[in-house]
Amino acid sequence: MMNFEEIQIGWLDRKVRYWTFLILYSLFASAVPALAADVKMSIEPQLISLLDRAVLKIEFINTKGDTVDIPEVDGLRIQYQGQSSETRIINLKRSSKVIHKYLVTPSRIGDFTVGPVNCSYKGGQKEVTAQLRVIKPEDDKQAQQISEIMFSKISTDHAAPYVHESFGLDLKVYIRDGVQIDGNFSLRGGIPESGLEGDLKWDVTHKEQEERNGVIFNVYTLRTSAKTLTAGTFSFRPQVQLNVVIPRQDRRPYGLDDPFFGDFFGRQETRPIVLDCNTLKVTVQPIPLELRPDSFTGGVGTFGFNVSIGPKQVKAGEPVTVKMRIFGRGNLSQITPPTIEASHDFKLYEARILSSKTPNEVIFEQVIIPTSDSVTNIPAIAFSYFNTKTADFRTLTEGPFPIEVEAVPQQAAQVIATIPSSFRQETKILGRDIVYLKSIPKKWKTINSLAWHRTNPFYISLAFPALFLLVMASISANRNALANDVARARRQKAPKAARKNLQRAEQALRKKDEAAFYEALWDTLVDYFGHRLNLAPGEVSLSAVLARLPQQIEALEALFTTIEQRRYGIQSGDNKTDMKNLLKQTTATLRQCERIKR
8 A cells, every 4th residue: 555655756746747848838839939920121231432332131030031133223233142041039939030132232322222122921022122322432532433433445456357367355444543453353244155266365464554534543454366257246345343452440459550460460351343344346347259269268367378399209109298388377277278280190189287386377288199200290389368458369379399200110910800600509408307516505504594684683783773763863952952052052162162272372383473372372262261151252351251260260360361461462582382381271271161060
């Protein structure tokens, strides 16, 4: 029998379990969202400089919402950057947000209104707006828009070239003196998608200063040459993207008052700016059909022509090699070989192109075989081209070329006649008792051996299609996940981007190109941490990286500082050992950052 104490203990246990369950149930119920769904749009900061940028956010509160198309606003460039989500529990109440971020870049000063934007979400829809004010830069009290601070112009040295004729393109980038850039230029669009021969390769040829309306500009000239495959009008309007270096004084202090060190310790940012450009129209003329000679093989430009043959003494039926060299300026790659006049005294083979170590020339080789000793020379060879300077056809002729052909002694021909035989072989059937013997097989097998489709390997192979489908489904699911998660997709690109730039740095180190070496290391940091932390190129700075990866504060500060100092203050004759150590330090630091899970 149970005594009174045991009964009392059992009653207390039931009471404890009851109240524990009640408390846990209350906590769970109170954590269920009780807030109403809403949508908000904001711009931070609301007051920026003409050279600065802002971030526009659309927040779906306690609901989900898709990407919203922002209407165009004159004077603003709005780019979608991605989405994020967050969940908070305050006073036992849970709230959630889905945030879509847009990057806002101004092109002029003024007050701007973004919207109204119609946002649809589960449970309703709402129109939202946001305000932004853009003011003049502190160091420029006159500029009203970006085009007054920096702009670009494109021009050509030949406004009416012919098909296949090379013409130069000069793209000048004007930067108001006092505005600092990182020196990297990239072109976006504005180049004809078809009709050009190959891709255009732009080179920065020189830098100079120019005064325009009393203002001094630093002028960078980018130059290339182009050729067209067809006649017509071609429009060029490239957009130049560059990075403006903007000092920041609102970073956390490092105990140094010198602004030189302040910038190197993360008090500056780079902002990508896209410059518009004028439209350049180039009218390409076709090659005229009138007075075109038969020996024209497609050459357009200015050329020279010479021919050599050998050997000059042969026997009938022996080959003679003809080499034709065309050199000069023009479309050498489109020229077909000049033709040799056909004759019954010669046998001609198809011409072939020989490799040449000398630029601006092409060499053709053709084999010709004299068939009799009556041949005394190889006929003259003509090459015609269209001269783009004089706008007419020119013909260059080489030859004829004398040769000596020796007759070959004739030998009696031996003809073997085939006389058909009138004898017919007959096959007699001797009887049915003849058995034809078969050759012995290479491998014997027993009668009761299993067929191939009943063996274990065959049964195992039946699982391969299902396994293949599972693998493909896994790959497809991973691709879909990356397509929907921009941050995760960029995170996976970070190591590859770092390796590519580190290889550039190693190549520059071998070539002893210090500027390219430090620029490659800086690109390594920008590309790696941009993908790793889902940051735009202009948002990668020491402070932004340390905010996400505080575990590596000492290593990252030393790395950013050293590379930034060397990048803007390269001294000729830097110690190669120091450069190797800096490369190893960069690699080791990025590996440590890669091990950090976040």
